[in-house]
Amino acid sequence: MLTRELISNRLIELQGSICAALENADGKERFIEDNWKREGGGGGKSRIIRHGNIIEKGGVNFSAVHGVLPESIRESLKVQEKVFFAAGISIVMHPHSPHMPIMHMNVRYFELSNGQYWFGGGIDLTPHYVVEEEAKWFHGELKKTCDRFDAAYYPKFKAWADDYFFIPHRNETRGIGGIFFDHLSSESQEGKQKLFDFIIAVGETFAPVYTKLMKQKKDLPFNESQKEWQLLRRGRYVEFNLIYDKGTRFGLETSGRTESILMSLPETASWYYDFTPTAGSEEEKTLRLLKRGIHWI
Amino acid sequence: MLTRELISNRLIELQGSICAALENADGKERFIEDNWKREGGGGGKSRIIRHGNIIEKGGVNFSAVHGVLPESIRESLKVQEKVFFAAGISIVMHPHSPHMPIMHMNVRYFELSNGQYWFGGGIDLTPHYVVEEEAKWFHGELKKTCDRFDAAYYPKFKAWADDYFFIPHRNETRGIGGIFFDHLSSESQEGKQKLFDFIIAVGETFAPVYTKLMKQKKDLPFNESQKEWQLLRRGRYVEFNLIYDKGTRFGLETSGRTESILMSLPETASWYYDFTPTAGSEEEKTLRLLKRGIHWI
Numbered sequence: 260m261l262t263r264e265l266i267s268n269r270l271i272e273l274q275g276s277i278c279a280a281l282e283n284a285d286g287k288e289r290f291i292e293d294n295w296k297r298e299g300g301g302g303g304k305s306r307i308i309r310h311g312n313i314i315e316k317g318g319v320n321f322s323a324v325h326g327v328l329p330e331s332i333r334e335s336l337k338v339q340e341k342v343f344f345a346a347g348i349s350i351v352m353h354p355h356s357p358h359m360p361i362m363h364m365n366v367r368y369f370e371l372s373n374g375q376y377w378f379g380g381g382i383d384l385t386p387h388y389v390v391e392e393e394a395k396w397f398h399g400e401l402k403k404t405c406d407r408f409d410a411a412y413y414p415k416f417k418a419w420a421d422d423y424f425f426i427p428h429r430n431e432t433r434g435i436g437g438i439f440f441d442h443l444s445s446e447s448q449e450g451k452q453k454l455f456d457f458i459i460a461v462g463e464t465f466a467p468v469y470t471k472l473m474k475q476k477k478d479l480p481f482n483e484s485q486k487e488w489q490l491l492r493r494g495r496y497v498e499f500n501l502i503y504d505k506g507t508r509f510g511l512e513t514s515g516r517t518e519s520i521l522m523s524l525p526e527t528a529s530w531y532y533d534f535t536p537t538a539g540s541e542e543e544k545t546l547r548l549l550k551r552g553i554h555w556i
Numbered sequence: 557m558l559t560r561e562l563i564s565n566r567l568i569e570l571q572g573s574i575c576a577a578l579e580n581a582d583g584k585e586r587f588i589e590d591n592w593k594r595e596g597g598g599g600g601k602s603r604i605i606r607h608g609n610i611i612e613k614g615g616v617n618f619s620a621v622h623g624v625l626p627e628s629i630r631e632s633l634k635v636q637e638k639v640f641f642a643a644g645i646s647i648v649m650h651p652h653s654p655h656m657p658i659m660h661m662n663v664r665y666f667e668l669s670n671g672q673y674w675f676g677g678g679i680d681l682t683p684h685y686v687v688e689e690e691a692k693w694f695h696g697e698l699k700k701t702c703d704r705f706d707a708a709y710y711p712k713f714k715a716w717a718d719d720y721f722f723i724p725h726r727n728e729t730r731g732i733g734g735i736f737f738d739h740l741s742s743e744s745q746e747g748k749q750k751l752f753d754f755i756i757a758v759g760e761t762f763a764p765v766y767t768k769l770m771k772q773k774k775d776l777p778f779n780e781s782q783k784e785w786q787l788l789r790r791g792r793y794v795e796f797n798l799i800y801d802k803g804t805r806f807g808l809e810t811s812g813r814t815e816s817i818l819m820s821l822p823e824t825a826s827w828y829y830d831f832t833p834t835a836g837s838e839e840e841k842t843l844r845l846l847k848r849g850i851h852w853i
Contacts, residue, residue, distance in 0.1 A: 293830070307829045318829070428808045428817075490824070497825075498818075501798035502808070511725045511799070520725075521795075524827040527787070528794075531823065532604045532615070533590070533815045 261451055266368050267323045267346050269455075271304065273462045274321045274348055278306050280466035281319075281352070284473045285311035290319065295516050299326035301344075305519040309526075313359065313473050317352040318522030322515070329512050342372035347380075348462060349506065351523040352469060357489035359476040360386035360393075360434065361496060363523070364465040365506060366458040378454045379441035380461050381416070382468075383424050385434030385496060387489045388541055389548040391555075394435045397468065398555040401438050404464045408457045416440045421551040426499050431549040433499045488542050490529035497528050558748055563665050564620045564643050566752075568601065570759045571618045571645055575603050577763035578616070578649070581770045582608040587616065592813050596623035598641075602816040606823075610656065610770050614649040615819030619812070626809050639669035644677075646803065647762060648820040654786035656773040657683035657690075657731065658793060660820070661762040662803060663755040675751045676738035677758050678713070679765075680721050682731030682793060684786045685838055686845040688852075691732045694765065695852040698735050701761045705754045713737045718848040723796050728846040730796045785839050787826035794825050 278290045288311035296302035303322030308314050323346040333341065347367030354361070366380035384397050398417065405412035416438035424433040438461070443454050500507050500523050510520035536542035575587045585608035593599035600619030605611050620643040630638065644664030651658070663677035681694050695714065702709035713735035721730040735758070740751050797804050797820050807817035833839035 309829065316827075316829070428814045494821070497794060498798060501795060517725045518830045521827060522829055524791070526828065527824060527826050529824050530613075530818060530821040532606065532613070532819055 260448060261455055263323070263344055263346065263370070266455065267321075269459060270323075270346055270348050270366070270462075271321055273459060274304070274306065274319050277348075277350065277462070277466045278308075278319050280470055281308070281314070281317070284470035285313050287312040288314070293519075295519065297322075297324050297326070297514070297516060299324070299514055301325045303516065303519060305516070305522065307522060313354055313356070313477050315353050315355045316522075316526040318350065318519070320349045320519050320522060322347060322349075322519065324513070324515065326513070331512055332509060338371060338375070340371040340373050340375065344370045349523070350465060353493070353525040354473075354476075356476060356479060357387040357481050357485045357492075358479040359472060360384050361493075361525075362465070362469050362472075364462065366462045367506075368455070368458070375444075376451075377442045377444045378458050379443065380458050381420055381423070381437060381439035382461060382464060383420055383434055383437035383439070385492070386545070387492045388485075389435055389545045391548070393472070394548075394555045397435065397437070400464060400468050402556060404460050405438065407460060408453070412440070412457075413438065424499070425551060426495060426503065428502075429495060429498070431495065431546065432551055433496065433549075435548070435553075435555065436551075487529065488536075490527060491531065491534060493525040493528035494530045497524055500524065557745060558752055560620070560641055560643065560667070563752065564618075566756060567620075567643055567645050567663070567759075568618050570756060571601070571603065571616050574645075574647065574759070574763045575605075575616050577767055578605070578611070578614070581767035582610050584609040585611070590816075592816065594619075594621050594623070594811070594813060596621070596811055598622045600813065600816060602813070602819065604819060610651055610653070610774050612650050612652045613819075613823040615647065615816070617646045617816050617819065619644060619646075619816065621810070621812065623810070628809055629806060635668060635672070637668040637670050637672065641667045645759060646820070649766060650790070650822040651770075651773075653773060653776065654684040654778050654782045655776040656769060657681050658790075658822075659762070659766050659769075661759065663759045664803075665752070665755070673741055673748075674738065675740045675755050677755050678717055678720070678734060678736035679758060679761060680717055680731055680734035680736070682789070683842070684789045685782075686732055686842045688845070690769070691845075691850075691852045694732065694734070697761060697765050699853060701757050702735065704757060705750065709737070709754075710735065721796070722848060723792060723800065725799075726792060726795070728792065728843065729848055730793065730846075732845070732850075732852065733848075784826065785833075787824060788828065788831060790822040790825035791827045794821055797821065 282289050288308050290306040290308045293305040301324035306319045308317045325344040327341050328343050350364045352362050362384050364382045370376040402413040420436040420439035423439040445451050579586050585605050587603040587605045590602040598621035603616045605614045622641040624638050625640050647661045649659050659681050661679045667673040699710040717733040717736035720736040742748050
């Protein structure tokens with residue numbers, strides 16, 4: 260049977276293998292490790308990298324927390340049960356180079372004291388410059404992982420990501436999307452195990468995809484104005500995470516560990532008043548491609 | 557009688573005099589002017605300054621909007637009426653120097669189609685380094701403005717600002733506070749006029765206070781690590797505005813003009829993982845003073 264302990268241990272193992280792969284591809288810095296306890300119950304292990312060759316700031320967080328759900332969260336989840344357990348991994352990588360995308364992954368298990376449970380997660384890519392071939396390849400890799408479990412997953416979870424990673428006040432997607440899913444559960448133990456295998460497979464997709472991009476992009480030159488554009492795009496990333504991201508809100512409202520939750524924010528971000536890219540520029544092209552409903556595959 | 561037109565005109569006049577005073581004190585750049593219309597009704601005049609001698613990025617926004625209140629806003633305001641009018645001025649100034657504080661001011665008039673109305677507003681100061689004498693002086697200036705109208709205003713609105721400009725997930729105030737008030741109304745026309753005079757007086761407090769600080773601070777030298785600290789403090793400012801600020805939320809949820817709402821964000825901000833100032837440093841002292849309930853006067 261899939262116990263909380265088994266789930267947590269497998270997630271910690273996944274965290275370790277992802278960090279090892281990223282360190283190897285970065286070739287300079289190593290992840291520091293920060294163990295923390297949550298006052299209301301549980302805790303986590305944050306692993307943080309800073310000022311690597313390729314990665315400017317990144318985090319691979321594991322947490323397994325339990326306790327009482329605040330009223331606001333119960334309302335938004337539409338559940339009565341007060342006592343919860345949640346375990347998961349969250350990753351965000353912010354690279355130095357504007358040619359290298361930001362990438363995010365999260366997988367999680369959520370359980371209520373009445374036994375109700377579900378899995379959720381997602382992977383999405385936020386290029387500072389959208390490259391169409393790369394977007395196709397990225398979505399293809401996610402589709403491969405999904406198809407190993409259910410051919411219906413990719414189209415459904417791709418559309419879900421388009422809706423989720425959207426910034427209404429900018430009328431822009433956060434990046435080129437990916438997959439997003441939530442509330443996956445099953446009546447049987449076998450079904451539960453299969454769902455858990457799926458989220459682990461999603462987690463295992465992160466490192467090969469990102470390290471491949473690291474290798475491809477690490478020597479591409481960039482100039483000052485491309486760097487400025489990157490900082491502006493990071494500003495949008497900050498807006499999404501602080502205003503709309505449910506995981507961030509859930510964490511802050513359940514008195515999660517602030518530094519681990521906000522490790523998703525870049526080392527530096529910018530906001531210029533009413534910045535508009537030049538017509539015909541790569542920046543303008545990127546904005547045109549930050550839309551929902553693009554079928555990359 | 558105090559019509560919407562009279563209110564709007566007086567606010568635009570206030571906007572003009574504040575911009576003129578700030579330009580004069582800055583001595584380099586001038587405010588650009590951006591007139592915009594809101595799809596749902598109304599519009600505004602944003603005035604923006606960038607890369608002045610002292611001010612790195614600042615905005616003095618006027619808006620007068622009307623239309624239908626979204627459900628979410630009606631719920632949070634606990635009102636049934638759907639049609640609203642709102643006029644106000646919002647200012648945020650982000651200086652180059654870490655020795656110069658960020659300052660914010662907002663005054664607003666809100667009216668529902670059933671005639672129900674109220675005034676709201678506030679001023680608060682966010683020093684990157686808290687200087688106790690300056691905090692005392694700042695609060696003294698606000699008290700003087702309040703006392704001209706009602707001796708009960710300052711203590712009440714000061715406590716309100718402590719509660720409002722608070723970042724729960726950091727257990728820090730945004731800065732040294734100031735005054736904050738909302739839902740001020742009166743049964744009589746005379747009372748309404750007096751409340752309007754009060755918000756104009758609050759608005760008129762901004763320029764003399766901020767330009768005095770500009771003159772005092774403009775030649776103070778600073779080093780690289782003080783600049784880094786400033787960017788980290790700006791990160792907290794971004795967190796407050798995007799997660800908690802009701803004006804920002806109201807604006808984004810009523811499809812306000814995004815660029816005018818988010819002019820409050822600094823040109824650049826930073827986040828380092830788990831940054832802790834050295835014991836005994838000026839930075840640590842500042843953190844100790846970013847608490848609610850400090851009686852500066």
